[in-house]
Amino acid sequence: MTTSATDRRAGQVAAEQNDRHFVTALARGLEVLACFRSGDALLGNQDIAQRCGLPKSTVSRLTATLTRMGYLIHVRESSKYRLGTATLSLGSAMLARLDVRQVARPLMQELADFARAEVSLGTRDRFSMIYVENCRSQAPHALSLDVGSRISLTTSAMGRAWLAAAPARERTELLAQIQQRNETRWPALQQGLDQALQDYRSLGVATSFGEWQKKVNAIARSFQPGGGLPPMVINCGGRASQVSQELLLGEVRPRLIEIVARIETALYR
Template identity: 60%
Template sequence: MQTLEATALEDGKEDRHFVTALARGLEVLSCFRTGDKALGNQEIAKRCKLPKSTVSRLTYTLTKLGYLIQLEENGKYRLGTSTLALGSYMMARLDVKQLAKPMMQELAEFAKATVSLGTRDRLAMLYVENCRSSAALTLSVDVGSRIPLLNSALGRAYLAEISVNERHELLERFREYDEQAWPGIQAAINGALDDYRALGCTRSFGDLQPHVNGIAVAFNPGGGLPIMAISCAGPAFSLSQEFLLNEVRPRLIEMARKLQASAGRT
């Protein structure tokens, strides 16, 4: 079975404006994950669902352009400085990160939890900032890591905040990927939208990981940036559903309101 990203790439071929070679090159760069030291052509081909011969040409080209670096000792690749320059430019534009971090850290200490800021990256949510409390037991997540969009509080908040048309288009890709699982997915997303209307936040109580609770709120940072979401999450034994909804939720909603107002002025 193809990955969702590979399915999206195949769908793009129907669009005469879609450049498949460019999409494949970007797919190669995107297959590198936090914690990967280096990847060989075989590993990249497996992750991207592409022929190894195609991947070899792509990695050669990306190396020539500085987006990949080939290691002499084993022939594998790691991300190059050109990729770093692109990422650094994007992160520098995220003024909202600087605005959010003090508030995120304050909430993390209050809840003895992990507070995260993220946005969508294709069919997942990408962490762009994380703050952990000084408590011994909190979730450990890294900036640059991705989490599933559909069953995380962060992803559900994003879906609740975007326009109806955007949400329909995005969910249609999930439906086409797995028709059998779609009724359950649709029910879960409808429940999340109901939560957002009634509570002002989405929740994931054991849905993403067993024994992990979290809630999230999304906001529009303006300035042409995509919708972002903030979550507060932690182990269920130390972060109860009641505490999240009664104590953390109003603080998280207020933080999102302040960030949207402040980012808009910036």
């Protein structure tokens, strides 16, 4: 069992013990579905067991049940699973109700075309950021990311902007969990996060210049979408060979800040 899986299971066990309304079987089934990530074609029971931190026998029962309900599809040739169409209906229903996507998309595309970059809208899901909208320019060599993609919470500009906007108590608790999961990397991660919070206060955006991926630059700004939704973030970035730090901070940054303000104004009318 991996360290992250162990930590996740420990947290779940604590929740089960402390909350009589917690339905263990439901939580485990949802964990199985959540372990499928963008880019995963097929996963076997052993893969799922490692990611979820559950016994393989438990996972086998869960995948059999989820397959019968249409949430997973069993591929006989490989004895592995892919997400089923029932999960598509859940995701589509959720995305269709995100008014912020309709408001943000034309402004995001405008910025992507100006910067010849990629502009994305995302929010936090546990220890990563997940894309809920994505716009690309026509420039070649775009990043291979789309709706549903997950990126780092700690090293990406999007994740850092989310942390900068999070309530102090929530941020402190989350960072403590991240530290437990990344003891050896924590000093470097903390240094980057401290700088990111300082950047956000002074520049109005979080930055990541070669820290999420070595040859990728990005800046991001968070906002409150309202409607009971958690903070969301708009990120602009691309390959460093095409999207320089100077371009992002000098020309893109004021436009990103303006776009986020326009989105908030439109949402709160």
